[in-house]
Amino acid sequence: MGSDIFDSIGIGTDLIVIILAIIIIVQFILIFTIISKCNKLTERLNKFTTGSDSRNLEQVLAQRFSEMRQIVKNEKQQNADIKTVNDKFLTTFCKIGLVKYDAFKEMSGKLSFSLALLTENHDGIILTSMHSREGCFTYCKEISNEESYYILSEEETLALNVATGKDGAKEAARERENQRPDIGY
Numbered sequence: 001m002g003s004d005i006f007d008s009i010g011i012g013t014d015l016i017v018i019i020l021a022i023i024i025i026v027q028f029i030l031i032f033t034i035i036s037k038c039n040k041l042t043e044r045l046n047k048f049t050t051g052s053d054s055r056n057l058e059q060v061l062a063q064r065f066s067e068m069r070q071i072v073k074n075e076k077q078q079n080a081d082i083k084t085v086n087d088k089f090l091t092t093f094c095k096i097g098l099v100k101y102d103a104f105k106e107m108s109g110k111l112s113f114s115l116a117l118l119t120e121n122h123d124g125i126i127l128t129s130m131h132s133r134e135g136c137f138t139y140c141k142e143i144s145n146e147e148s149y150y151i152l153s154e155e156e157t158l159a160l161n162v163a164t165g166k167d168g169a170k171e172a173a174r175e176r177e178n179q180r181p182d183i184g185y
Contacts, residue, residue, distance in 0.1 A: 093117040093124055097162030099155045099173045103130035114155040116163035122146045124163075126156050 095118040103112035111131035118124035126148070128139045141150045146164060148156075161169035
C-alpha cells in the first residue's frame with residue numbers, strides 16, 4: 001500500500017531509502033560535532049573549576065565577592081574623605097598674591113609688602129606691612145568675595161588681582177618689584 005502512493009507519484013522505494021540514509025548520515029555527523037563541542041566545554045569547565053591549589057570554584061567566587069564588597073566599602077569611605085577634604089578646601093587659603101615695594105622714597109630694598117590670602121570663594125585677608133625709618137606698620141584688611149570694606153591701596157589691589165589670577169596682574173607685580181628706587185645724587 002505504501003509503495004502504491006510513491007509509485008503513483010513516480011518515486012521508487014530505492015530513492016526513498018537513499019534519501020533516508022543520507023539524512024541519517026547527516027544526523028550522525030551533527031551528533032558527533034555536538035558531542036565533540038560538549039567534550040571541549042567539559043574539559044574547559046574542569047580546568048576552570050580545578051585550581052592549582054585545589055580550591056574549588058565556589059571558594060574562589062566567595063572570595064572574589066568578599067573582595068568586591070570590601071572594595072565598595074573602601075570606595076564609599078574614600079568618597080566621604082574626598083568630600084571632607086573638598087569642604088575644608090573651600091575654607092583654606094589657596095590663592096596667594098604678593099607684591100613687594102618701597103613704601104617711602106627714603107627707603108630702599110623693597111621691605112614693604114602686601115600679601116593677599118584668599119579661599120576658593122575669594123574670601124580672606126590682605127596683610128600689608130610698610131617699613132620706614134621710624135618702624136614697621138602692619139595692617140590687615142578683610143576681603144569678602146573680592147571686595148573690601150576698606151579702601152585698598154594700589155599695592156593691595158595689585159596683590160588681590162594676583163591672587164585672583166586677573167590678566168596681567170602677575171606681570172605688573174613683577175614689573176613693580178623690578179623697578180629701581182629713585183636715588184638722588
